[in-house]
Amino acid sequence: MEPSLADLKARKPEALAMVVRENxxxxxxxxxxxxxxEGEAEDLAQEAFAAFLAGLDRxxxxxxxxxxxxxxxxxxxxxxxxxxxxxxATDPVDAVFERRFDGRGHWSVPPxxxxxxxxxxxxxRLLGECLAELPEAQRAAFQLKEVEGLAQEEARNILDVSGTxxxxxxxxxxxxxxxxxxxxxxxxGR
Amino acid sequence: xxxxxxxxxxAARGEFEEAGAAVRLQVLFHLLICSGCRRLKxxxxxxxxxxxxxxxxxxxxxxxxxxxxxxxxRP
Numbered sequence: 001m002e003p004s005l006a007d008l009k010a011r012k013p014e015a016l017a018m019v020v021r022e023n024x025x026x027x028x029x030x031x032x033x034x035x036x037x038e039g040e041a042e043d044l045a046q047e048a049f050a051a052f053l054a055g056l057d058r059x060x061x062x063x064x065x066x067x068x069x070x071x072x073x074x075x076x077x078x079x080x081x082x083x084x085x086x087x088x089a090t091d092p093v094d095a096v097f098e099r100r101f102d103g104r105g106h107w108s109v110p111p112x113x114x115x116x117x118x119x120x121x122x123x124x125r126l127l128g129e130c131l132a133e134l135p136e137a138q139r140a141a142f143q144l145k146e147v148e149g150l151a152q153e154e155a156r157n158i159l160d161v162s163g164t165x166x167x168x169x170x171x172x173x174x175x176x177x178x179x180x181x182x183x184x185x186x187x188x189g190r
Numbered sequence: 191x192x193x194x195x196x197x198x199x200x201a202a203r204g205e206f207e208e209a210g211a212a213v214r215l216q217v218l219f220h221l222l223i224c225s226g227c228r229r230l231k232x233x234x235x236x237x238x239x240x241x242x243x244x245x246x247x248x249x250x251x252x253x254x255x256x257x258x259x260x261x262x263x264r265p
Contacts, residue, residue, distance in 0.1 A: 013263075013264070016263040017263065019263075020259045020260055020263060021256065024252060024256045024259055028252065028255055029245045029246070032245065032247070033245060038251075042255055042258070045255070046255075046258060046259060046262070049263070050262055053262070097198070100198070101193075101194060101195040101198075104193065105193030105194055105195035105196060106193065106194050106195075107194050107224075107226040107227075110225070110226035110229065111226060111229050111230045111233060113233065114233070115229055115236050116232065116236055117236075119236060119239060119240050123240070124240050127237060127240050127241065127244065128244050131241060143241075143245070145204065146238040146241060146242070147238075147241055147242050147245050152204055152207075152208075167203040167205070168203070170203055170204050171199060171202040171203045174202040174234055175198075175202055177237050177241075178237060181237065
């Protein structure tokens, strides 16, 4: 739910309170997903809200308030050097992915590891470790798409990358997470 | 006929979300006959669900943060 543009521009307290209630959680999650500690994540998210308030006269309502806030959050993260949204040309996971298939495109090494069990406590802990190891741009793309549930177009606009680049980020993030989880789940001691 | 490699790559890129009926049908048919791709699909969905659960701040922390924000938003 979003307040009307007129109420926002008039800085009506109930409209601003609604912006906080609806977006504090998502923005805090977004900041934490950049690998920031609790305090730093809160500071960054607060800065984004403060910048939104200061620049409210420039907000034209062409995107949702949440998309606009995430745009500010990630720009601030980039300024702090906490996020480089552009993806590198090659990534080790690309070769790992290739080795999974034979020349006809069939699985030569089918996926192993947990599926529904990912929601178990142990697998969730392993996944947390894998998430922390994701390169920041991949993690941001995964966060916006899978955790916040934004449409690709919206998410790529926030990160200011092309559609192709965004899809590469998602591909690498998802396969890195899956490979990492499989490795840890199937690893020694299990 | 879509291959496992193509399915795994395109699913991870999120390409099937906006695909037409014909492509979705191809994917469905492939999943019916391929246990490896079914497992991959379940894993990707479970990873996303678990990531959502993991990233949730505690209610008390969120309430404190909202309080901090409301204080700066107060005229």
